[in-house]
Amino acid sequence: MDFRPPTPGYLAWEIACLGCDPKSVLDNSAENWLTEYTDLPLAYRDANPKAPADDLLSSLRVGCERKAL
Template identity: 85%
Template sequence: MLPQLTVQVLHGDTAGPNVLFKDSEIAAIVDFRPPAPGYLAWEIARLGCDPKSVLDNSAESWLTGYTDLTLAYRDANPKASVDDLVSSPRVGCAATLCSAFPLSVPVERPHILDAAMEAYGRVRHEAALMLLDRLPVMEEALRDALR
């Protein structure tokens, strides 16, 4: 279940490869598609629930990083609702579970299926299961941090 979520104009593809850093500061956000309306919770989840980020750390350190990301977002956007921020991992989990990519690749373009694509599919699946399992803990931690 999700509360009524805020829709706003988003970058729409704020993923790790599209955020460029210089030292520890964001230097640029790149992508060549125009911004479009979307859920605020999705923009946060797109960065914080990236499968590689979820699995590269222990669940506890990932949750700390996700909480820090959410708090930084709220600091930069003080009008963001707590419901949107707390719901962001649920939105990220749902998007990961519902997306057909990369499972659609063998059907649409079997010639590009390789070991790396298969590994990515397995990582996405594992990350989605971890997110699904940890949602209550994550939402509680975010609610506590946002008070």
């Protein structure tokens, strides 16, 4: 068992896991997926102003790479 406190992972990866779910991306009813995806990093930044901007900006690219693996 791991009793250490949780540590944050790579923020871009975490956001990509939330916003780039294959079911959402590939669903035919998700035509506005990309437009709606941009709301996710913006909302995260509003809630966490100290979040690194590079991580927020690269989250979509990370999500696309994640799906290619």
